[in-house]
Amino acid sequence: MRWNQPAKLGLLAMALGCTAIGSTLATSTTLAAPVPASKAVYHQFQTYRTEAVKSTQSLVKARKYLMNHIDKVSSWQATLMTLQLENMQNVKLADLEYQMYTEQFQQALSQAHEQLGYEQKLTYSRLLKEIKDPAVKKILQEASDLGFKLETSEGLYYPIINYEIYQKFKPFVKADIAAYINIMATESNQMTTADAGIIIPWNELIQRTLEKEAFLNNFPNSNRTTVVKQWLFVEYLFYGSDNTPAYDWYTDEEIRTIDPEVKQAYEKALAKREPHTESILLDAMEKILLVLNQNNDELTPEVRAVIESVEQHFALK
Numbered sequence: 309m310r311w312n313q314p315a316k317l318g319l320l321a322m323a324l325g326c327t328a329i330g331s332t333l334a335t336s337t338t339l340a341a342p343v344p345a346s347k348a349v350y351h352q353f354q355t356y357r358t359e360a361v362k363s364t365q366s367l368v369k370a371r372k373y374l375m376n377h378i379d380k381v382s383s384w385q386a387t388l389m390t391l392q393l394e395n396m397q398n399v400k401l402a403d404l405e406y407q408m409y410t411e412q413f414q415q416a417l418s419q420a421h422e423q424l425g426y427e428q429k430l431t432y433s434r435l436l437k438e439i440k441d442p443a444v445k446k447i448l449q450e451a452s453d454l455g456f457k458l459e460t461s462e463g464l465y466y467p468i469i470n471y472e473i474y475q476k477f478k479p480f481v482k483a484d485i486a487a488y489i490n491i492m493a494t495e496s497n498q499m500t501t502a503d504a505g506i507i508i509p510w511n512e513l514i515q516r517t518l519e520k521e522a523f524l525n526n527f528p529n530s531n532r533t534t535v536v537k538q539w540l541f542v543e544y545l546f547y548g549s550d551n552t553p554a555y556d557w558y559t560d561e562e563i564r565t566i567d568p569e570v571k572q573a574y575e576k577a578l579a580k581r582e583p584h585t586e587s588i589l590l591d592a593m594e595k596i597l598l599v600l601n602q603n604n605d606e607l608t609p610e611v612r613a614v615i616e617s618v619e620q621h622f623a624l625k
Contacts (some may be wrong), residue, residue, distance in 0.1 A: 312359075315523045345380050345381075346380060346381045346382050349377045349381050349385075350381055350385045350389065352373065352377075353370060353373055353374060353377075353389050353392075354472055356369050356370035356373060357370055357392055357396060364400070364450060364454070366394055367397070367400060367454060368453045368454060370393060370396065371393060371397075371407055371454070374389055374390070374393055374477075374566065375476060378476070378477055379480060383464070383480060383481060383482055384482070386477065386480040386481050386590040387481040387482045387485050390474065390477045390481050390485060390489075391485065391531060391532075393428040394469070394474075395471050396458070396580075397454065397455060398469070400454055401456065401467060401468075401469065402455070404447070404450070404451055404467050404472045405466060405467060407447050407603050408447060408465060408466060408467060409435070409464075409466075410623065412441070412443070412444065413444055413447060413465070414464065414465060416439050416441050416443070417435070417439075417458075417460075417465040418442040418463070418465070420435050421460070422437050423438055426436060428448060430458045430459075430460065430465075431450070432448055432452040435439050435448055435458075436446045436448055436449065442581075451467050455469065455470050455472060455473055456469060457469075457470040457496065459499060459502075460502075461499075461502050461503055462502075462504070468496055469492075469496060470496055471489060471492040471493040471495070471496040471497075472493050472496060472497055474489045474493060475489060475493055476491070476555045477485075477489065478490075478507055483525075483527075484526075484530035484531070484532070485530070485531070485532065487523050487526070487527065487528070488523065488535070488550035488605055490519075490535065491516075491519060491523060491536060491539070492539075493519060494516060494537065495516075500541070501512065501515065501544070501549055502542065503551065504549055504550040504551045505549055505550070505551035505552045506544060506548060506549050506551075506552040510570050510573035510575050511575075511576060511577070513544060513573075514545065514574070514577045515577075517540060517542075517544075517545050517589060518577070518587065518589060518590070519539070520536050520537075520539060520540040521540065521587060521588065521589050523536050524536060524537060524540070524587060524622075527597055534624065536616045537622060537624060538572060540623065542589075542615070542618050542619045542621070545589065545616070546592070546596070546615045546618070548567075548570070553567070554566060554567055555561070555567065555607045557565055563606055564606065564607040565602075565604070565605040565606055565607070566600055566605045566607065571597070571600065571605065574596070574597055575597065577590065577593060578590060579598070588618060588621055588622075589618065592614050592615070592617070592618045595614045596611050596614050596615075599611050599614070
């Protein structure tokens, strides 16, 4: 049997793969390398990129080559090559997901995880030592070589791009992509949700969402604006998730009140707001708190109207 791919992974693949390289990129102060060396490195990377369409090993070579030579190209070239690498990984991600969503792979990972202990972090070295199935080991080794990491949610094991590796590129790429790498590395290091629950503190959820809004404000024409907007989950911020709701469930009177921890997180975020900071999200929190304070912390139609307005503002167009 084949396992159904979670919707959020489909969103990830679509989000990271759909943007074109030709969009406007922000400026940077990174100095250009000498032209001859820059051209040679750029040409070699493009050769690997062309071959990567048919060869997994070429993608492995492209990733390692960029990591070792990105300091030898101009900031424009470094930015373009970084985005191209992400796009290539994204294409391969879909293929790797297909290989992993099989009963054979999932059972092998589950059994290995149980033997290692569910409290243990999943690492390729531990799994490769524990798993005996050569087909499963081959997939795991390939995922490692290609720069993916393993995650698990609701009993399913799946790959994601390890954006922490991209941190090495930040000094050489343009400002918007450096900021984008920060956002994506934060998510890949610690996902916001798992098993339909928000698994980071509310204060951190707010901070992450505000960072994404700041990216959209600072870099409206960035190549990765659409991706960041797709990762800005207004619903999580204002309603929570299925297993971590921001408001309690309906009582007999069909009244829902905000979780005190969530309200406190809103208040803390507003207290830290710098003067003259433009933020639709913080403005919404302020309006919501005003309504809550006047209505015994109840989720009223007025609160829903504020949230709906924010959702419409950040909706993809």
